[in-house]
Structure formats: structure tokens, C-alpha cells
Amino acid sequence: MARVRQRARGAMAPVACVQAVQAAATLPYKQGMQRERELMDTLFQSAQARAMQYCFFSQRAAGKWSMPSGASWENSKPRPVHRAAVVGLGTMGRGIAVSLVRAGIPVVAVEMDAKQLEVARQAVTAILKRGVQKAGQEPPLELLRFSVDLRDVREADLIIEAVFEDMGLKERVFKELSSVCQPDALLCTNTSGLDVDRLAAATRRPELVVGMHFFAPAHVMKLLEVIYGPRSSPAAVATAMQLGKRLGKVSVAVGNCPGFVGNRMLKPYMEQAGFLLEEGATPEQVDRALEEFGFPMGAFRMSDLAGLDVGWRGRKGLGLTGPGVTAGELPLKRRGRRYSPLADLLCEQGRFGQKTGRGWYLYDGPGGRAAKPDPWVLRFLEEYRSRHGLQARPVSQQEALERCLYSLINEGFRILEDGIAAGPQDIDAIYVFGYGWPAHRGGPMFHAAAVGLSVILERLEHYHRAHLDIPQLQPSPLLRRLVASGSPPLQKWREVIRSVRSQL
Template identity: 70%
Template sequence: MAVYTRIPGSVAVITLKNPPVNALSSTVRQAIVQSVSRAGTDPDVKAVVICGENGKFCAGADIREFSGPFRGPALVPLIDDIEASEKPVVAAIEGVALGGGLELALGCHYRIAHIKARLGLPEVTLGLLPAAGGTQRLPRLAGIPAALDLITTGRHVSAQEALKLGIVDQVTDGNARDVAVEFARKIAGQPTGPRRVSSLPIQCPANLDSLLEQTLVRIRQRARGAIAPVACVQAVRAASTLPFAQGMQREQELMAALFTSGQARALQYLHFAQRAVGKWSTPSGARWDNTKPRPVRKVAVIGLGTMGRGITVCLVRAGIPVIAVEMEEKQLEEGRRAVHGMLDRDAQRHGADPNLSLASFTINLRDLGDVDLVIEAVFEDMALKKKIFRELSSVCRPDALLCTNTSGLDVDEIASVTRRPDLVLGMHFFAPAHMMKLLEVVHGLHTSPVAVATAMDLGKKLEKVGVLVGNCPGFVGNRMLMPYTEQAYFLLEEGARPEEVDQALEEFGFAMGVFRMGDLSGLDVGWKIRMGLGLTGPTLPAGTPVRSRGGHRYSAVPDILCEKGRMGQKAGRGWYLYEKQGGRVARPDPWLQSFLEEYRSLHGIQARHIDPQEILERCLYSLINEGFHILEEGIAAAPQDIDAIYVFGYSWPRHTGGPMFYASMVGLPRVLDKLEHYHQAHPDIPRLEPSSLLRRLVASGSPPLQQWRDVIKKHRSHL
């Protein structure tokens, strides 16, 4: 609803009231229409203020209404009526003005924002564009370059940045509503015509065509295959070249095409999946999300390598005191300098205090006696981790949580050396930890609901997407990654080139293909993991690599590259050749092609042409198939959990919704048929045989993804 209030001084205040974020539901829109009409016809009202209840202006449309028939007044004529008012209308922005909320404010004649308010047009993240005049009004206020940036990325801006861009007229550290009311009294009776944004001339830069083309190039690099950012550029082009009314018509046409697209469905599914992930019960039946988390006032991070540094920065950003531990003074000082440098750069970008005092450093584990939670982030070595956890169990408070950042080692084995297995769990961050959104929270056999609740709550404070998963090698993300990368190796053996595989995957929407990503991460990372799992060596007496492990085919190609010192970018050569060590420009390496020809000859493999479709199907469907195994085993609670993990942790293209949603869109029968085909063609390749859950879902008529749990529920959960 919207509450209408008359206050002294001939000002009417319209307060949006739809908790928690005052979304523009049909009821709210109807109430705004009635309130604006009432203010317009009341002779004693000379000016109007629109604000939101509970310190939030408006977060935009109620996305739940997208799936049903449209009801209530449309937003475009509502905003047009506000703008056409002869009585000045002032938007008092506190908290957020996002999407339709910002478009509502742009229809007002003046905008006053609280200093902590955030503004933006994030519709592109839902596969849409701002369709209530946002693409037409914002360029008239902020200019075309700034409007292109905000609309095509969906990023939020601070009130101060909005003031610099001309989006708001005033910023206050007081109560925005009170300031707006006082301002409204002063401008009551002034003409509104000059303040109507739709009437403002648009300033077109001389290089408009070049600017628009450069924006499209950046979009294609950043969001490969996504159609909404491209439509946003087309709408801004219309704003810059057409009269306002025609620009609005073009905006509506583009929105109509996007609204029913598969990409919009995928992105809106992901929006809700992000809010639903991780809510599952423990083996005893207790729900962690009904359990009160413990307060976390101080955290320790063990290890100041790349991961430990990033985790430390995350904690400081969140205002949580952290004590970081290294084993030797030299590494400690290197880590200290790196953390301080990251915090300084972070502060410069945001114009804030780097809070260096929140991070302290030590080489003595005995300094951790007062921490509430520990995050271990040392090398992936089980013996080392057990040694550390044995010591932590002695030096930390009995109620302190002990967390491991392992990417795939057995959490229960780590917990077994402690006196508190109920307080041990995995907190698997993704590199770089201070940038990546995903946090896999790994539930061990004995982990208590309060431990899970505390870890998930901490992840939320760190602005991570926390997903609760079960304990198995690789958990969810890395376990699914293994068949994906294995298929890429087999495709090389059969005749594909690294650049062909990468091109197919990048055209699908990944920022990097398997081989470019491997070179960036370092080929030795996967090599060490395979060695730890016993998946490397031995060789045959003649030096011929064994091509079978446990009765299944195994590619020794990546192991041989590592044995030859080809570790990727840092070595100047890996799957690709680089001009220098640490170089970033990947070039095809003639040596690798010669090596692969010798390898095939040695093993009697006849090279063949492999088309991009086979590359995609074998890589993606084997990954998806492992996802079905994970659901069947209860390692993940729902397909939404897997999709969130892959989008936020592995850069799966957002506009496809994630691997499990993508499978549902492609059609489960097609996925099953293709897996059957490739399994029969390559019976010795592991992980191509379709999972029994996939077969059961197809036999059940391929129900919608939201109903998959009904088919799964009879299986025991590992969570």
C-alpha cells in the first residue's frame, strides 16, 4: 500500500509501505495512483513528497508477479502522471532506489538521497531492461556514457556518485523525508515543466556510434551470449536518436522480446535460487536455518597464501577482527604486506578507511586462545591439515568452531583428530576469495546445526552466496569439474586442439575454456590433487603411460605436461605457449601438436575431426550427469544448490541459469539420449553412463526442476 498524509505547510507525503523493501506490487501501484490523484485535486496541497517506510525507498518491481497475469495499473503511465503533475513532486530516497524504484524517482521533479542510499537499474541481471522509462530518462540526466555503464551492468551507485552524475539533486546525512518535506515547502508553487526529465535535451557525444560499438564489444567479452545487455544498448541508442515518445515505444518493444525469453526465465530462476540455497536438514533431522548462530567477534586464518590473504581481506571488509597465522617470519611478513596492499587498494577504490588495525599477524598458534572461529587455509595436504587441527583442538576455546578451506579433502578425517568433531566443518572459499561470491559450507558426519548456522551466517556477513553441501571428494563444485576436464583431455587425444575446445566453451558463455583456465590456475594444481587421489603413474616398463585406472580410461596427457615442467602461464608454457613466464597472451604451441601426434601413435589412436557440438555435449553433459549423481546421493539438497555453486563459483554463464536448469531447458530426454550415445561410442570413458536419477526423471515424464526433489526424496541425504 501507499499511505497518504497531509502535513503542515501544504505538503502531501506518500509513503510506500510493502515490507521488506517496498516493492511495487499491484496493490502499491494502485495506492500510488490514488494518492497522486488525491494530491493533484486537493487545492490545499502545493507540493508532494514520495518516500518509503522503514528507511527504504523502493527496490523495484515485485518479481513474483512476473510469472502470473498482469494486474493493477502499469508503471509507465503512473510515472508519466507524476512527471506531468503541475505540483512539484520530490523523491526522498533512503536505503535503496533500484529498478522500478529508481524509475519512479526519475519521474519525480526532484530527488533527495540519504548519504548511505544505493541507486541502480539492475534489471539486466534478470534478463530484462528498465522498461518504465529508465533507458530514456537516465541518459538525459547522467549522460549517455554513464547511463550505458549503469544500465548494461546493473551496478549500484552510492548517493555521492549519483549526485556527481546528476541523478539526484541533493545528498543529506539527515532524515531524507524531513529534508525533502522542508525542500518541498520552499519550491511549492514553482513550475514543474523545466524539471520534467523527459523534456530535457540529451547530450550526444560526437563519437556516439563508436561509444555504442565499444560498449557492445565489452558486453560480448563480459557476458558472452547474453541478449539483455545488447537490448539495453539498443534502448539507449533510441534515447539518443529519437524523440522521447518514440524512444519509450522502442524500450517497450525491446522489453517485450526479452520478457518471454529463455534467458530471462533462467536469470529469474537464479534470482530465487540464490535466496533458497543451502536450506537443508542435518542427518538427525534438525534444520540449521532454524538454529540460532553463535556470535563471531574474532576470527583466525591459518596460512597466508593466496587463499588465506583473500579470506583475511573479506573478514576485515566485514568489520571482523582477524588474526592471521603463518609458520615462519618471512612468510608472515610477505603475507602482512600483501594483505595491507589489498586493503589499501580496496579503500582507494571505495574512498574509505582500509581498517588495517582489524588485522593482526602471528607465527604462534597459541595466540588464538580467544577466537570464536578458525579458518585453516594451508596447502591441500591431509597430514599437514590434521597436524594443525590437532593443535587447534588444544589451543582454542572448547566452543570455538574449527573450519577448513579444503577444496575436496575428507572433512570427517580432519575432524577425527580433534576433541570437537561437532564444531568442525568446511568453509570452502573460491579464488580470489575477496572477489568470488561462492562459499561451499561442508557438513561433516558429526557437524552440529549450530556450527552450520554460524558458518552460513558468517558467509552472509562476508557477502558470500553460502551453499550447504555434503562431505565427499571434491564436494559439489570440484567433483563435477573432474568429468568436465576429463572429457576435454579425451577430446584432445581423439583429435581436437586446445583452442577448438576452448572456443566452443567460450562461445557457449564461459569466460575461459578448460585449457586457458588450466594455464591460468597452474597445471600443477590439478596434478597435485590427482597425485593425492592416487590417479597418476606408474608408467609401463618401456615408459608408455598407463591409460587405464580401475578399468576406466585415463588420460596421462596433463601429467606428462607437468612432468615436463609445462605448468601454464607462470612457466611460459602449458596447453598454450606464452611469450614469457607469467605472460597472458595464449598462442597455439606447435610442440603440443607434435606431442599429441606421438601420443596417439603410441596408443594406436586415430585422430578425427571433432565438431563444436560434440565438444559442448561431452563436456557439459558429463558435468551435468555428475550433478544428477550428487543429487541422488544427497550431497546437494536441490538442483538450485548446484546451479548457484556453478554460477557463483565456476563462472557458468548466468543467462543459462546453471547446469541443472540448463539441462531442464535443453530437455532431459535429449541429455539422456546424448549421454547414451557417447557412452556406447566410448564405453571405456568414465562418467558418461547416465545416472539412474536422470533415467528415473525421464521415465517420470521429465517433471519441472522444482519437482525433482519429489523423485529424489526417498534417497537418504548425506547432509
């Protein structure tokens, strides 16, 4: 039972299942059946049941997409995709190619480096073989062709670019793709947060460009963010959404902005986690609070898994860290707002997470999975605070949880204000299926309504008064308006959202 409770992370149903089996094994038949009925009644009437029912319907509501232009799933017809291409065969490109082949779509997979192409060929083939091994079937390798020549994409109806996350490189790839592919081929980018409009501008046909943000590993994760820009045609969006459904994904259409929906909300969540370390917490304390809430991994374990160097490269590209960037008043600031360089400093020490065996945690060598508290990190944090005159203080589990979650939720309200997501269900589907938000808590916006919008507002105001240099803690106008409107149920937020959008 202790093991089940630990794995359930607050979910009631797994524990109830064990209790029912326990009753069947230890009680007379009638008493055992009565105990099982009592457990089922408790589950059916619980808040967790309502949250999971909401998740079920949110997943389906996300498929009924709409755009600010008025285009929607009802009035936009997808194009057929008979043949696809994937350009760039790193980890993401390989997973995307596997997903397409499993859906029965012929794929040409392009990698310009011959050595990398051979590595990718072996990896993709191995994944496909493992997938059918138990069924005793042969993998559909005849649907897959590898190439080092970008011109081989010319027969594809849809091309997914999955090269390294660098805007200059992606622009060059899109410009070349525009000159070699079919005139009506859809050009999709797997970027996790770069400007899709800028990539569209590099082509001859910006109306046929959309983002298709898969999540790693792409052949396993359920979520697909489909990103449209102001020039994306309804047919292009409809095709990408339909393809996602064909691949077995939960597809959510969102607008274009830095980070889109998922990563834009993740940014303040991760920033708060870093600030908490500066103020006296440890990585284990913050992660424990988040994991007890229900996340499979806390912020720092997740960072180690993803690779600390990934975000570091992005921040260097934005000029947020590196040579020539100076600190302002303490706590450290970048461009007038608080900034924690802790993750950057770890990267400078070659601590990139699991891949190097060292990050926020210590692992049993490169690629190890068991995260162990690292005394070096504790000394590093103490030295950092001492160097910058920061006085460590006790950080409660409640504060760690509220600052991480409520800043994320607050950004969700801003996304609704901006029209990047059509509604709260879209945000919740993204977080449950892509970011490990526990389904028994419904999603960030559902959780905000369950906790009480007035409570979220009060706690954000409390933390913002204590940290005026953290703008993410300043409550959004939409949250204030919803509270002023009497905190209507989530299904009735749309009217208030439209009103706030018209005034911003």
C-alpha cells in the same frame, strides 16, 4: 556492437542495451522509445529472463539449508563470531583474512614461516588499502594482527585453516589447533576436496569441525561451500553459513565427499576435455565451444589460470600418475577406467600454465594473461596420438560441448542421488557463483531441464555406447527415473530424488 557481442557470450541483455542506445541516437524520440519498449518486451519474455530470475531465487533458496539429520536454518541457531583466526597465509589465507577484516571482524593471521608471514603482511595490507583508496578512507588495519605462534588463536571464536592442500599437514594442524584453541571454538578447513570427516577425527571435538571452501581470490569470489560431516553439529553449520552471509558470500551447505559438489562435478568435465584432445580436438576448439556457450574461460584456459601443477600434485597423491603407474589397454587406463595423462605430461615438461608462461597455451612470459595457441602443444598431441596408436578424427563443436557439459550435469544427478546437495537449486547456485556458469543459462540442472531431460539422457547413452570405458557418461539412475516420470519441472524433482535415494 561486435565487441559487446563478444563479451556478452550469448547473453541478450547487453546487446539489447546497445541497440536501445543506438535507437536513441539515430531515431526520432517516439520511434526510439517504441524500439526500446520492443527490446524490453523481448527480454522480459525470453528464456534467458526466466533463467536469471531462477538464479536470483536459487541464491536465496541456498540460504535455507537443511541436513539429512533434520537440522536446518529454521531450527539451528548460529553462534556469534567476535574474533576469528586464519592459519596459513598463502593466496587463499590472505584473501580469507581480507574478507573477515572487511566484514569488521578482528583477525589474528598465523603463518609459521617468518619470511612468508612478512610477504603475506605486505600483500594483505596492500589489498585492504586498495579497497578503500577511492573512498578516501583508512583501511581497518587495527583489526588485523599477524603472528608466527599458533597459540595466538586461543582467543578466536572461529578458526579457518588454509594451509597447503595436503592431508597429512592439515591433520597435524588440526590436532595442534584442538589442543590450543578454546573448547567451544569452531574449527573450519578451507580444503577444496579433502575428507572433512578425517580432519574432524584428528581433533578432540569433531562436532565443531566444518569445511569452509572459499574460491580464489577469496576476497572477490562470491561462493562459499560449507561442508558438514555426520558429526558436524547444527550450530557449527549455522555459524559457518551465517558468517558467509556476513562476508557477502552466497553460502551453500553440502555434504562431505571427494570434491564436495563443485569440484566433484568439475572432474568429469575436465576429463572429457582431455579425452577430446586424445581423439583429435585442439585446446582452442574445445575452449571455443565452451566460451561460445557462455563460460568466461574454457576448460584449458581455466586450467592454465589455476595452475596445472595443482591438479598434478593431487593426482600423484592418489597414485594416478608418476613412477610405477602403468598403462592398460588403449586408450590409457588407470584402475580399470580411461585416464588421460596429457596434463601430467605437460607438467613433467615444466608447463604449469600462466605462472610459467607455458601450459596448454603460450603466454608473454611468466604471469602473462593473453593466451595464444602454441604450435608445440599441437606437435605434442600429434606425437602422443602416434605413440599410442590413436587415430585423430574431426570433433564437432556440438560433441565437445555436449560431452563436457552433459558429463558434468550427469554427475550433478549423482550428487542429488547421494544426498550431497539438498536440491538442484543448490547445485546451480554453486556453479553460477563459483564456476563461471553463465547466469543467463540458469545453472547446470536448470539447463538440463531447459534442454529436456530426455534429450540429455539420449545424448549420454549415445556417447556412452561409443566410449564404454568412461563411466561418467553412463546416465545416472535419477536421470532415468525423472525421464520415466515424464520429466517433471525442476521444482518437483524432490519427490523423485527421495524415491531414488531410498532405493540406492
